[in-house]
Amino acid sequence: MAGEQPSLAVIEEEARLAIAEARSLPALAEVRARFLGKKGSVGAVLRGIGALAADERARVGEAANVAKDRIEALVAERRAALEAGARDHELSARRLDVSLPGVRAPRGHLHPITQIERDIVAFFTGLGFAVEEGPEVETQWNNFEALNIPPDHPARDMQATFFVDGGHVLRTHTSPVQIRAMTGRQPPFRFIVPGRVYRNDRSPRHSPMFHQVEGFMVDERVSFADLKGVLYAFQRHMMGADVELRFRASYFPFTEPSAELDYRCLLCSGAGCATCSQSGWIEAGGCGMIHPVVLANCGLDPERFQGFAFGMTLDRAAMLRFGVPNIHLLFEGDLRVLGQI
Ligand SMILES: [Zn+2]
The missing domain is CATH 3.30.930.10 (Bira Bifunctional Protein; Domain 2)
Known part of the structure; x- marks a missing residue:
């Protein structure tokens, strides 16, 4: 059943697009679950292995694992990019102007x-x-x-x-x-x-x-x-x-x-x-x-x-x-x- 091969390729392509479009860390986590989670698309392919002919199982299983690794790598890359973006955003929002005069605390003296x-x-x-x-x-x-x-x-x-x-x-x-x-x-x-x-x-x-x-x-x-x-x-x-x-x-x-x-x-x-x-x-x-x-x-x-x-x-x-x-x-x-x- 060579029919499983294109579907893995499609899954991987869909995952690549969805990952690239994830705008936040929670959204990325959702995308990852959709493809790699227990009930995800790649999981479904692996679960279907049992129905394949014996000589197909090893090949499809290996291909699924390779796809899984590649999607995982894309997720990690996107996560790093989102985290860096969040930090940049935070830093630019809290911009510190070191040339502004400080706030002087009032100082007392002895009676x-x-x-x-x-x-x-x-x-x-x-x-x-x-x-x-x-x-x-x-x-x-x-x-x-x-x-x-x-x-x-x-x-x-x-x-x-x-x-x-x-x-x-x-x-x-x-x-x-x-x-x-x-x-x-x-x-x-x-x-x-x-x-x-x-x-x-x-x-x-x-x-x-x-x-x-x-x-x-x-x-x-x-x-x-x-x-x-x-x-x-x-x-x-x-x-x-x-x-x-x-x-x-x-x-x-x-x-x-x-x-x-x-x-x-x-x-x-x-x-x-x-x-x-x-x-x-x-x-x-x-x-x-x-x-x-x-x-x-x-x-x-x-x-x-x-x-x-x-x-x-x-x-x-x-x-x-x-x-x-x-x-x-x-x-x-x-x-x-x-x-x-
Ligand atoms: Zn006097």
């Missing part, structure tokens, strides 16, 4: 208080001070009594306190960290203490929450001259080499003697302006020699050890450095304001 705090801490760690921190909810002992401020002491009126419960307050200064750091330690030591403090006080220059940095050093031969040397070096670092300083006698319960440190107003060079309240000087912070009672409260022998301590408010320094007129602008989280600083 002004954080900038100043890091600057100060970096300076003092350079002098060998270690950073020490303490809790913001503090015992009344650490916040007052141990710092030589007994319950009936008028100095408590200087610090409008937030009371948490009978024994605890929101710390009114970073000085309780002195007590925590000195108790149970043996000098020499020197610490720098940054942190938030709280006082019930609100005005354009006062916030109920503000930031202090406190430093102290204790050893067998620490003097007021060491304190002056450290603070002069620090203020030169902050304000510039020609900053002019003065120490003014003052009073704090936890230091004796005590002093306020002022620097000559940089805006008016001492002539007097609104920033320095016409005085020509700006307060930089308080300082003094740690009171012997405070040392004794921490278990240190005041006959053997002395130390100095100093503290300053960061918020006022930030207001001056960045020209912020109202302290509350620093803490309201308004990015329009903070972005300008």
Whole structure:
């Protein structure tokens, strides 16, 4: 039955045309199934072999397999062409113009208080001070009594306190960290203490929450001259080499003697302006020699050890450095304001 031969040739020709016309991968898969699938045309020829004479079977079977291989090769070729076309299409649809300007992501900056705090801490760690921190909810002992401020002491009126419960307050200064750091330690030591403090006080220059940095050093031969040397070096670092300083006698319960440190107003060079309240000087912070009672409260022998301590408010320094007129602008989280600083 040589009649099968032309039909295989016809099948192959039909397949060649159908494959060439397939416009997509799914369409090509359909064409392949039509000719090579289980119920496809070539399969039908192979299934008909059983009805052929014995000498015909091998010849027709071989011819069918050759046709199958050729159609399979055409399908593979077309598939590769369709895939390449799809990729080209995809690439041309997503054309990238590398000469267009990019989209710049907005970049933030550290909060002004954080900038100043890091600057100060970096300076003092350079002098060998270690950073020490303490809790913001503090015992009344650490916040007052141990710092030589007994319950009936008028100095408590200087610090409008937030009371948490009978024994605890929101710390009114970073000085309780002195007590925590000195108790149970043996000098020499020197610490720098940054942190938030709280006082019930609100005005354009006062916030109920503000930031202090406190430093102290204790050893067998620490003097007021060491304190002056450290603070002069620090203020030169902050304000510039020609900053002019003065120490003014003052009073704090936890230091004796005590002093306020002022620097000559940089805006008016001492002539007097609104920033320095016409005085020509700006307060930089308080300082003094740690009171012997405070040392004794921490278990240190005041006959053997002395130390100095100093503290300053960061918020006022930030207001001056960045020209912020109202302290509350620093803490309201308004990015329009903070972005300008
Ligand atoms: Zn001034």
